[in-house]
Each structure stands twice: as C-alpha cells, then as structure tokens.
Amino acid sequence: MVGRMFRIETGVDKERLRLLRGRLRDANRDASAALRALQGTPEEREEPLGVWALDDRGELVGGLSGYTWGRWLHVSLLWVAEDCRGAGLGGRLLAEAERFCVAERGCLNSRLETWDFQAPAFYRQQGYEVVAVIPDYPEGHKEFTLTKRLG
Incomplete structure (x- = not known):
C-alpha cells in the first residue's frame, strides 16, 4: 500500500x-x-412491507411502510390522517405489522426512528424502548431510535 x-x-x-x-x-x-x-436464508433479503388503513370510500387514512431483514421488522414510515388520530389507528397499524412479521416472516424484534416532534411517546406506549438519541438531527431536534422484542 x-x-x-x-x-x-x-x-x-x-x-x-x-x-x-x-x-x-x-x-x-x-x-x-x-x-x-x-x-442463503430468506432472512438475508430485505422484504418490503406495507400495512394500509382505508376509509369506507377506499381513501388512505393511515399506513405503515417498512421492511424485514435478519428477523427484524424495520418500520420506516407510519402516518395517520389528522382527523383519524386519537382513535387507536396508529397502534392497530403497528400491531398488525408486528403480528404479520412474527407469523409470516419469523421476526423476533422491531426497530424504528422518530423525531421528538413526531411520536416517541406513542411508540413507548406500544412497548418500544429508546436505545439511542441523536441530538440536533435535524438542528434543534432529537432523533430517537427505538426497539421492541416481538412475540
């Protein structure tokens, strides 16, 4: 060299x-x-995941997007329409993603990131624990990484 x-x-x-x-x-x-x-196992590949909440007109009112890898669920996005918040829909979406990933993909754990102005308290209520905090990401805010043991 x-x-x-x-x-x-x-x-x-x-x-x-x-x-x-x-x-x-x-x-x-x-x-x-x-x-x-x-x-060489199915867990080696990233497999996309989507869980959707639709109203009676078929309009999207909530959704979760992520992927599984290495027997982990990685939640990338979770959103609920403002007029549907507070009714437990976010928790139902997250619970369905976790249930599916345990039953169909053999996941043992879940992880996600959220900002202080988003939903860290919501995820704690769903059984997630903060494992890392990044200050000033973005500037003036904190990013939290949370994990949960599934099953």
Whole structure:
C-alpha cells in the first residue's frame, strides 16, 4: 500500500454503488458469524412491507411502510390522517405489522426512528424502548431510535 496513489471522486454511480454494497456485504460476512448464518436464508433479503388503513370510500387514512431483514421488522414510515388520530389507528397499524412479521416472516424484534416532534411517546406506549438519541438531527431536534422484542 505504501506509495499507492488514490483519486477521490464525488458523484452517483450505480455500478460503483453495486460494487460497494457487495464488497461491504462480503467483508461483513467475513467478520460476523451471525451474518454468515443468514447467508442463503430468506432472512438475508430485505422484504418490503406495507400495512394500509382505508376509509369506507377506499381513501388512505393511515399506513405503515417498512421492511424485514435478519428477523427484524424495520418500520420506516407510519402516518395517520389528522382527523383519524386519537382513535387507536396508529397502534392497530403497528400491531398488525408486528403480528404479520412474527407469523409470516419469523421476526423476533422491531426497530424504528422518530423525531421528538413526531411520536416517541406513542411508540413507548406500544412497548418500544429508546436505545439511542441523536441530538440536533435535524438542528434543534432529537432523533430517537427505538426497539421492541416481538412475540
């Protein structure tokens, strides 16, 4: 490595991104028995998830989007229309996602991120625990990472 020259570039490059992901995945597998054990199993692949709440006209009034990987549910988005809040719909969406992921995908845990102006108290009420707090993300706010043991 001594004397080797490097060129640094900035830009979006799909082929380099594919190579980067593959090389990092391989390095991670080499370093982790748990990741090696996932190799070739259904849990190795990210599987998308959607849970939707529709009103009697078929309009979207709430939804949850996420994915499963490594026997974890990752909740990316959870939203309930303002006029439907306070009726337990968010909890029902989250509970259905958790139920489905345990029963159909073998998930053992769930994780999500939320900001202080969103819903950390709601998630705590649903059994989630704060495992990390990032201050000033975005500036002037906090981001919380929460997890829950399922089943």
